Amino acid sequence: MGVIHGVDLTKSYGKLKAIDHLTFEIEQNKITGLIGRNGSGKTTLLKMVAGYLIPTSGELKVFSENPFNSLEASANSILIDDTMTFSDSFTLVDILKEMTPFYANWNSSLALGLFDYYSLNPKQPHSNLSKGSKSTFNSIIGIASRAPLTIFDEPTTGMDSAARKDFYRALLKDYLEYPRTIILSSHLLSELEGILEDILLINQGTKRLHLPALELKELAVGLRGNAQAVISFVEGKKIIYQEDFAQGSLYVVLKRELVQQQLEQIRQSGLEVLSVATDDLCVYLTAKTKGGIDDVFKKG
Amino acid sequence: MILNTDSMKPIYVQIAEWLEGEILSENIKDEERIYSQYQLAEMFTINPATAAKGLNILADEAIVYKKRGLGMFVSPNAKQFILTRRKSQILGQMIKELVMEANRLEVSKSELNGMIQQVRRENEEE
Structure with missing residues (x-):
């Protein structure tokens, strides 16, 4: 069952289309990763879903309602991002205590437990927090809200590696105990893909892929070795990415299904068959320009 | 237990192999209940759908049924099968x-056999 339905959804800022005729559906009680490069439209999309922005055209339904002016959708969703601001007349602990009336499922003991664990200063105002501590504090609100639709926009910005790992683990543990629909936007796919069920990859406001995380992991395969040998196997097939690796040597990424039957033969001929990290694959699939950063440095 | 996310092996395959290891070492015996998808998800910090796979x-291989x-149980003879x-x-x-690697390195048949025998002997001495 879908919790969010978008049909032909568009959001323009002047001439720029941040979201461009996007049709998608987010299923209930799944953890979905919204992945895309900087400026791909992730934040705009999430703000529309949370009801902060009104779409320019197209249809968007959250819990079967238009989120922009629906109390129902608003009461059942939360958007956590780094622009959240709280009045400085509240201390951090006050903020957590004041959440109870806003979120029906608010888990106060979990919020305070996480707060203690991260050793944040209860008396501090929100605006004084460092970047990483602010992200940590906001993530506590996101987890403890247990909102039926919980959205995190770049939740780990500024967090150190230990805090990020703790966040993913805390989120997953609470999700297991209390399943709900969760969307996480990030460009750090490698460290969070393990907890994702689905991945929605967007690029320039359009959908590039939407599939189970497990399938993305096996979508592509990399072949590396003697350039002529590589070419003989991939000729005429659609290449996702290629890189001149060393003199006379080539690295090519393409869909696994295109060479599935020949993999044994390819190995026999001395080429390396490599798995492609989902992180890298997403970069290749959303490249704005052909080639990579190395081409900038190639003169003449 | 740390999963290798960079590995050629998908995480769900690593989970299956870890469970097989538990059966081989008899940490989980025949006819005993095996971890549920939710327990595995918690243990490895992975999505329960991945654990289920x-x-x-x-x-599918009838190692568990x-x-x-009540959940999944280890089949009789699972260890032997694995x-x-x-x-x-x-x-x-x-x-x-x-x-293949020996061929690349131009190691002859007898040389390779000798190397295998040598490792065997070293293991036996330990």
């Missing part, structure tokens, strides 16, 4: 790769 690999409403299959598949593949 790992369990399904074992179910489902008891309605041993036989690993011998033919994994060991077979490793030997294939070993021979």
Whole structure:
């Protein structure tokens, strides 16, 4: 069952289309990763879903309602991002205590437990927090809200590696105990893909892929070795990415299904068959320009 | 337990292999209940759907079987089955790769056999 339905959804800022005729559906009680490069439209999309922005055209339904002016959708969703601001007349602990009336499922003991664990200063105002501590504090609100639709926009910005790992683990543990629909936007796919069920990859406001995380992991395969040998196997097939690796040597990424039957033969001929990290694959699939950063440095 | 996310092996395959390891070492014995998808998700910090796929690999090979409403249980003879299959598949593949690498390095047949014998002897002495 879908919790969010978008049909032909568009959001323009002047001439720029941040979201461009996007049709998608987010299923209930799944953890979905919204992945895309900087400026791909992730934040705009999430703000529309949370009801902060009104779409320019197209249809968007959250819990079967238009989120922009629906109390129902608003009461059942939360958007956590780094622009959240709280009045400085509240201390951090006050903020957590004041959440109870806003979120029906608010888990106060979990919020305070996480707060203690991260050793944040209860008396501090929100605006004084460092970047990483602010992200940590906001993530506590996101987890403890247990909102039926919980959205995190770049939740780990500024967090150190230990805090990020703790966040993913805390989120997953609470999700297991209390399943709900969760969307996480990030460009750090490698460290969070393990907890994702689905991945929605967007690029320039359009959908590039939407599939189970497990399938993305096996979508592509990399072949590396003697350039002529590589070419003989991939000729005429659609290449996702290629890189001149060393003199006379080539690295090519393409869909696994295109060479599935020949993999044994390819190995026999001395080429390396490599798995492609989902992180890298997403970069290749959303490249704005052909080639990579190395081409900038190639003169003449 | 740390999963290798960079590995050629998908996470669910690593889960299946870890469970097989638990059966081989008899940490989980015949007819005992195996971890649920939610327990595995918690243990490894992975999505329960990924854990379920790992369990399904074992179910497809009848290493575990489902008891309605009670969960998954280790089949009788599961250990023997895993041993036989690993011998033919994994060991077979490793030997294939070993021979290929030996050819690349221009190691002769007798030289390679000698190297294997040597490692064997060293292991026995330990």
